[in-house]
Amino acid sequence: MISLEGVSKQFRGSRRLAVSNLSLEISEGETVVLVGPSGCGKTTTMRMINRLIEPSAGTILVDGKDVMKQDPVILRRGIGYVIQSIGLLPHRTVAQNIATVPKLADWDDRRIDARVDELMETFGLDPELKDRYPSELSGGQRQRVGVARALAVDPPVMLMDEPFAAVDPIVRARLQDEFLGIQERLRKTIVFVTHDIDEAIKMADRIAILNIGGILEQYAPPEEILRAPANAFVEDFVGAERGLKRLALIKVAEIGVEDGPVVDREASSEEALRVMEKFGYDWATVVDEGRLLGWVDRGSLDGRPSLADVPPRRFSAYVTADSSLREALDAIVTNQTNVAVVAGDGDRYLGILTVERISQEIVSS
Amino acid sequence: MIALADELIRWDWVFSHGQEIWSRFVQHVELTVIAVGVGLLISFPLAIVAHRHRFLYTPIAWFTGLLYTIPSIALFVILLPITGLSYTTAEIGLVSYTLLILIRNTVVGLSGVPEDVKEAARGMGYTQRELLWRVELPLALPAIMAGIRIAVVSTIGLVTVAALIGRGGLGQFILEGLQTFFNTEILLGAVLSVALALAADAALLGAQRVLTPWSRTGGPRTRPFIPWKKPGFPIG
Ligand SMILES: Nc1ncnc2c1ncn2[C@@H]1O[C@H](COP(=O)(O)OP(=O)(O)OP(=O)(O)O)[C@@H](O)[C@H]1O
């Protein structure tokens, strides 16, 4: 969808290259995050895609067409653009700001109104805000309007330069989650710039790590960057807790669950003890036709012939197949056990996950 | 000098000269509106050129600054052999004093438009012209209006000086009053021109509020440029 081939940029009056011989292939529907230290050429790279900056060498294709051979104004109207400081038009209301590109594209008023309402709804903006000016909004609301505005004509490609940088970490996390949800549906091709590696890991399908001078150090999915950093620069940039960060990217379902001691609630105490023995635990999970009920320990079976007489206790270290390994580890550690129970849809019992299995996963990286 | 023996104001004179007061008042307004209007027509394109091409700003500011520093009487004396005792003479003088104020304030307003707003607008596909008319000029409007207000108020003051060449609106009363030691006329001319200046300023401020509803709640702010020279009445 977007391809950079040997792109370099040298600003007039500067001896060093801001971007050096950069080649990147960005597929349709993919979110690629450019990340790297300040001044490494992330913004420059992004702005060459919509020709706000013209490359000194190399070719940039958007949708197979060379950007340098297109009218920059038409090119830009087809690419959503969000900048760090958002740049809302201070003299236009929220609704007018969102309507900016549709107006430039000469949509009729009815269609514009409908689109504005739809986007405000999508981005959780109260309709009451429509007639406010940007200076009357909170930081988070401004960011939402900025992103909504970039999506107004539903462009297939979005360029986002640190779009969530101007808000506090809590609001940022919420905006990231919301945006991931929206992107899940829209499947835009996105070039996203940040200098925050955690944001990159969270948002990216693939991460491009740039060094000063716009030198590409590694271009790979987040999991691979964490597991196998290409060189010392990447390893250093990714920083401490590389193993833990990677656990956040792996779902429980991906490494598979282990078999654990499990018995039906109709089973006899004798059978429960046998199952515990077999797995080497002194407790067992209790299910009702596959549905998770809780657990019983060896002691509570004393003098009771059947499990039906023993009320099962609730699991506190409980995760689902969709949980990340990091969440599983957290559940295990905070509950001071070494096992978490894994449930699927409708509380269906799937198995257990041990701290040993998780640490194996860390070591294997 | 003002003759102290007279009564301060003779109302019977005022009431018997209603027709004349009205026509000089209208002339005063006309001279001002034309001066600022023509000043805007000249300064607006110059300001835009100076904004787009920074290197032209210095010569433009220098030249209009030079016009501004020529004393009004001297300017009228220079123009008299060419354009005579006419409206043209008065207007050339008045217009040339508005240029510096209008250009400076327009350029200040345009350069106060935040860089990120322009960047976002360009990135969304505004052409250079759309950017100027739909983003830069609307955002510069408070500064431009401030310039117009200063120009209007100082032109209303300067028109009285044009009484020297017989085209002074309300200034005519002041001049005659001074020549005949008649306080009523001096006061009438002074009070009415000050009242006109205050009313015009308030009206323009009101217009600005209506035109820029967004600026009341924030947005870019620039301080208006007010030149150092206060045009005063040259005799008396
Ligand atoms: N218009 C310009 N003229 C000259 N040099 C520039 C220009 N824009 C950027 N540069 C230089 O190019 C290099 C890359 O800048 P760029 O803005 O792309 O960095 P960045 O990776 O986006 O940094 P940050 O994370 O701080 O935003 C820097 O050294 C910068 O000083």
Ligand SMILES: [Mg+2]
């Ligand atoms: Mg940047």
